[in-house]
Amino acid sequence: MSRLTIVANIHAKPDQVDLVKSELKKLIPTTRAEKGCINYDLHQDNTDPTHFVFYENWESRDLWQAHMNAPHMEAYGAATAGKVDEFVVNEMTEID
Numbered sequence: 001m002s003r004l005t006i007v008a009n010i011h012a013k014p015d016q017v018d019l020v021k022s023e024l025k026k027l028i029p030t031t032r033a034e035k036g037c038i039n040y041d042l043h044q045d046n047t048d049p050t051h052f053v054f055y056e057n058w059e060s061r062d063l064w065q066a067h068m069n070a071p072h073m074e075a076y077g078a079a080t081a082g083k084v085d086e087f088v089v090n091e092m093t094e095i096d
Contacts, residue, residue, distance in 0.1 A: 003038065004064050005092040006056040016083035017049050023079045024052055030072045036063025050085070061091070 012020035024042055031040045038057035045051035058064040067073065 002093055004058045004061045005094055006054065006058065006064060007090045007092060008054040008056070009086070009088045009090075010052040010054070010084055011086040012050045012052065012080075013083055013085055014050055016080075020080055020083055021052065023076050024054075027072060027076055030070075031067060034063075034067050034070070036060060037067070 010020065010024065021044065028040060028042060031037055036059040038059065039055070041055045043053045043055065045053070056064070058067070
């Protein structure tokens with residue numbers, strides 16, 4: 001299977017931006033060390049501070065799925081429950 005690109009858009013509730021940002025940043029070192037992670041880059045919109053984007057590349061969808069079920073992802077979900085307005089994940093394939 002070809003490499004998988006993930007674009008994840010997270011919109012924090014306006015009064016929860018700092019907490020959500022902190023929790024998202026906690027994911028970075030652990031995820032980058034995971035098997036199959038090629039890159040895992042967090043961005044924050046310059047005009048809308050509630051909008052975060054993860055741009056990720058994984059060796060395979062199975063390895064990304066393992067990441068999504070990892071304990072640190074569960075901890076993120078628990079810490080941000082009710083604090084995020086929207087979380088949209090797009091699975092994408094690069095076109096040569």
